[in-house]
Amino acid sequence: MIWLFALIGVITVGFLLWRAFGPGSRPAPPRVIAPDDDPEFLRELDRRRPLDP
Template sequence: MPLLVGLALLAFWLYCLFDAITTPDEETRNLPKLLWVLIVVLLVPVGGAFWLLLGRPSGPRRPGSLFSDDGLSRPEAPRGPDDDPEFLKELDRRLRDED
């Protein structure tokens, strides 16, 4: 049981550290990014909680977020050629012309 708690704390700390490092400088709240990274590293058990509550950007506006800037719609994912109706029409036309 103590091993599981330790692994959970390690996972939480690593998540918070990675999140603090990858957050753009201009999006951190209350303190500069470098100070937040130091807080997460030096105050292992509570530094991550401080980061999530006080330093992490609020809202889903970060790059790679599931939502766009309006918070409502998901950005359009790239489509492959087999999902493009125009490409499929052109391919069908080419195949018919070869026969």
């Protein structure tokens, strides 16, 4: 009977460690957008562009 409790304890501790340190525990790194892919940057270019006479 003690082996059953030990097995349940080992499985529980393993599961908790996996949830704490496994895949998906770290947030994704921020996504870097190149200037030519950033819609806000492109809108700002249109505003800054001098009007052609």
